[in-house]
Amino acid sequence: MSAVDDVAAVPMTAKRRGAQLIMLAFAVAIVMVAYANVGLGEGGKVPAGMLGYGLGLGGLMLAAYFVLAKFAPWADPLILPLVTLVNGIGLVMIYRLELATRLASANTQLFWTALGIVMFSITLIVLRDHRALQRMTYTAGFVGLGLLILPLTPFLGKQINGARIWIEIGGFSIQPGEFAKLALVVFFAGYLVAKRDVLALAGRRLLFIDLPRARDLGPVLITWVVSVGVLVLEKDLGTSLLLFGAFIAMLYIATQRTSWVLIGVLLFAGGAFIAGQLFSHVGDRFEVWLNPSDPALFYRTGGSGQLMQGLFGMGSGGILGTGLGQGHPWLIPLSFSDFIFAATGEELGLTGLMALLMVYALIVERGLRTAIAARDPFSKLLAGGLSFILAWQVFIIVGGVTNLIPLTGLVTPFMSQGGSALLANWILIALLVRMSDAARRPPPQAIQDEGLTQVFQR
Amino acid sequence: MNGTLKRAAVACLLMFGLLMININYLQAVKADELRSDNRNTRSFFARYESERGLITAGGETLAKSVDVGGDFRFQRKYIDGPVYAPVLGFFAPESERGIESAENSYLNGTHPDLFVRRTVDLITSKPTRGAAVDLTLVPKAQKIAYEDLQKSGKRGAVVALDPKTGAVLTMVSVPSYDPNTMAVPNKAKAAKAYNKLNADDNEPLINRATSKTYAPGSTFKVITSAAYLSEDGTRDVNTTVDAPNVLPLPGTTIGLRNYHGESCGGRATLIDALTISCNTAFGSMALEMGYDKLQEQAAKFGIGQEMSIPLNVVKSDIGPDEGKAALAQTAIGQRSNQMTPLQMAVVAAAVANEGKVMKPYLVNKIVSPDGDEIDSARPQELDEAITPDTADKLRQMMISVVQNGTGTAAQLPGITVAGKTGTAETAKGAASHAWFISFAPAEDPKIAVAVFVESGSAGNDATGGAVAAPIAHDVMQAVLQ
Structure with missing residues (x-):
């Protein structure tokens, strides 16, 4: 009792x-x-x-x-x-x-x-149990990427105010990037939960920071490339910054490694600098x-x-x-x-x-x-x-x-x-x-x- | 993972904190700078958002704000625009002039006296209403002065004062303009209208009564007489002075002559000298007194001072001490002697008011949108230019001018008028200015007038008596009857 x-x-x-x-x-x-x-x-x-x-x-x-x-x-x-x-x-x-x-x-x-x-x-x-989403980690990833590049497809995509982030279906303009945002966060969550132990492994130590192992940089680089791609191809600075920042933050939450934040900031700053040199806008x-x-x-x-x-x-x-x-x-x-x-x-x-x-x-x-x-x-x-x-x-x-x-x-x-x-x-x-x-x-x-x-x- | 989540939460709070600090900086610290940036078109819109106060005079509305709705909700309309424009000025998209400028804070409702009213309007979400400005002008006299002057086809100004208070009863400047053309809520249109007027050789935008000075001619003899009578209290209207046909001017080969080379008979009494406007008599008076005496007397009438009534009045000046030859000319209102028409009206008013100079003012009272009186004029004595005794002697002399002399055109039936004509040479061969200053009724003055007609007529024969006095006659009649 x-x-x-x-x-x-x-x-x-x-x-x-x-x-x-x-x-x-x-x-x-x-x-x-x-x-x-x-x-x-x-x-x-x-x-x-x-x-x-x-x-x-x-x-x-x-x-x-x-x-x-x-x-x-x-x-x-x-x-x-x-x-x-x-x-x-x-x-x-x-x-x-x-x-x-x-x-x-x-x-x-x-x-x-x-x-x-x-x-x-x-x-x-x-969605009675949100953990069902965990089983769709990679589906969400593909859907997210697909939605991101959708505005680039000919006939469907539309450029408004200089940014190519719209698609037009039956008279409606839709901004697939907004939905991509959700799908990608689901993907990041599922992916990072699965891989966080590996990503948290320490590599070389530089000054006060434990750098991750070089081979674990892959996912970060891929996200970076996607973000820069959005920036360059769709001229959408905002979404690019939004997605990359969210990824780095989640990476940090999952792995507790400050080094990821640093690497992320450096990558983005570098990307932005190069983009600034290459593209006038x-x-x-x-x-x-x-x-x-x-x-x-x-x-x-x-x-x-x-x-x-x-x-x-x-x-x-x-x-x-x-x-x-x-x-x-x-x-x-x-x-x-x-x-x-x-x-x-x-x-x-x-x-x-x-x-x-x-x-x-x-x-x-x-x-x-x-x-x-x-x-x-x-x-x-x-x-x-x-x-x-x-x-x-x-x-x-x-x-x-x-x-x-x-x-x-x-x-x-x-x-x-x-x-x-x-x-x-x-x-x-x-x-x-x-x-x-x-x-x-x-x-x-x-x-x-x-x-x-x-x-x-x- | 909770540790990093908490740090992420702190990071989020930090981001919101930064945003909050930044908007505080923008909307509290930098707000005024952003608000007043000339690229911020809101200040332009804001001018038309409050119901600007009325400008009234003698129960008539001279300017009002009309609610037309839309982006430029309250638009300024002037009734009888050209008649009042030199006084009222105008309310343009980016600036204002005249009373519209001088009393702007009352009219647009931002004056501290209107704080409570404004706060109530803010809370009840009503547009701000400005206070009404009531002017001292007498519409009837104002209109007749404008019409007379306009009819003459000349440029000029008329100023009438209440001698006892200094209230401005009439202020007209011709040529005038229609202020409605610049009150449109369209910068380009208003600027176009302004530039056109500004480029006009007749200078319609200038208020000739207050903003420019002119040689006063013989009207200045009132001041010379005042100085001469004040210098020695035993002198009176019958005191005789030298009045040769030609007054030799020391250091020159030409002498001072009378108008059209007329003769004053060798010697003349003061009253006769003024009545027939004998130049040589006043020249010799000045030579006897010296520059300083004349200058001192002029200063007591307010000459040499700028004024705000609340329109800005430029400084009148008898000119520097340039020797005896110049002094004799100064004494008859020539040489470097330059007066505003308003200043000459002040001189007439001071003589009428037993020698006391009252500060001229245009605003009678300020009335809140609810009809409460917020402020009202307080007549202010500037100086005692001459003693009541001297004033009385001058009055007799000026009455004689109108009754027997050059100013007969200003006579009013049943009312004694005192006055002085003036015909000022401007340049060799150019037409002269015609002046007339007067007050009436002479026993108990209710109005003092100065009429100025620039370059009187095409010929040189236009005298103050022929051109200016009839206008003064009409204005005095309008006020007194």
Whole structure:
């Protein structure tokens, strides 16, 4: 009997479904107020479609909540409300920009959000045990690579804004790179779990760092070549940096070897330097980064004009912002996609951006918490990898538009207009939710006293 | 793996930390620099986002902001643009002029006095509304002054003051311009309109009442008389002075002559000298007094000072001490003697106001968007130019000018008018300037006027009495009736 008491003494994680529902309602409420604010700021009245819009978003999130409650009852209660908030703010910004520029379309984005939630639900319903993904390690790898090179195929691939990262099927433009991102993280997780012991083996020691064995460099070099290939062939600096960075981070998490990070950084820096010398569009980015306000660069096509417009917007927003509907965010080129963060900064100000970054940081940290709480190496690595790639993507694009790092085009997760990214990121969140459910689910209860020995925690 | 995961978590937090520090730098530290960068077109849009305050005068709206919606929501419209343009100025895409510039912080709502109002608008998400600026101008007099001057086909200016307060009742400059052409929210169009006006030889953009100085001619004799009467309190209107046909100018071969070589009879009383505007009499008075006395008296009237009313008024100046020959010419408003029309109105007003010089002002009051008075004009005495006794003697002399002398065209039925004409030679052979300064009613002055008509007419015969006095007549009539 005493042993059963011991089991009961193991702290039980609460489901906290009630708290999740309240926070979800709160997130939807914030978004509705923001939506009303756009109308009040722009035309002095609450937008006519506000109720339908709010109920639409609320209904979608309620559906997602029920799916989550049914199929992943132990899941982290914070992730869904946080993502809802960011997605909602993104919708509001696009709605706001639609009033000024025809390129933005709030309805399309709402449609993709709905589809994203459908994908979220399907993932949760179909994928009852994420460890099934481990068995598809190499399939995922091939799928990921295939998706990456898809835009290069003739007839299918399409070049927009200088980058060849789109394919067109039946009138829809799809960015396969966003899905490749997911497949490749699954592949990295499966592969590294299998090979991490070998990769962790020490080779020669140089200064304070244990270098890996030369023959283990293979996978790193292959990923590097793929990344550089993306950079050169698709002119997509962002995805190249995103994938390579995520791989190096996962390699480090799996092997605990700092030397991998160093090698990765050196390889990327070398690659970027060579690319900068060979391709003018890469070199330009560096020039712009170092001196964005230079008039010569400002007025040059592909110069710093776009970046500076974003900074002007943020500067004009100041600490409190102009208020939704009251700024001029459409003056920023691509304000609804790559530069949505700067556009948000103009109208919501420093205050709004700090809150937004905080929400992103919370999502990432909830994901990493899931990784730490997970019970098997594959789950740890997958959850860690997915969380990191989310943080890394936010860093690359937000750092780019704020000129912290050279600008490389990437989607701002859940905010930028674009279906592919929304779908892929909702699947990413579904995977995190699935893993957090597994991690937080109490260990199976022993039926017999002696069965207790089956219970272990890593 | 938990150890490296935790380190990865720290790395993620570090990345977010860097992003946060960077946006703080951009939006708090560097915000002003980015906001005011001239490549940031937002400041251009921002000009049309707040409802700029009205500019009114005597119950009439002179400038207003019209809500047209869209990117350039509030657009500036001027009613009777050319009549008021030299005072109001204009609100252009990148700059403003005149009262629009001088009272900009009230009009656009950024003045500290409007802080509470602005905060309420911010919270209720309404566009900022500026305060209204009410001017001291009298629309009726302003319009008639503009029409008269415009009709003459000449360039010129009219300034009318309330002698007791210094309030500017009329300020007209001709040729004028339509400020609406530059108030369009289109930089290229506004610049084109501006450049066209700026290149015009008639200089329509210049407010002749405040921004340029001209030889005052015989109107300056009021100041010479003031100095002469002040120098010795026993002198009065009947004191006689030398008034030869030709006043020899020391060090030159030519003498100072009277207008058209007329004679003043050898000696003249002060009142007669002013009435018939005898040049040689005033020349000899100045030679008797010396430069310093004249300069001192001029300074007491405010000559030699720049002013802000709140339009900038350039410095008037009697010129440097260049010897006796020059002094005799200075005394009759020639040589290097240069006055703004506003300054001459101030001189007339000071005589009317028992010698006290009141600072001219254009803004009557500032009214918040809710109709509360935020600020109102406080009349300010600058100096006592002459004693009330001297002022009274000058008044008698100036009344005589209008009743019996060169200024009869300014007579008003039933009202005593005091005045002085002026016809200033500009260059040999060029047309002269015509001046007239006056105040009325002489017993209890309500208005002091200065009328200036540049290069009076095609011929040399245009005198202040013929060209300028009738305009002063109309302006005084408009204010008094």
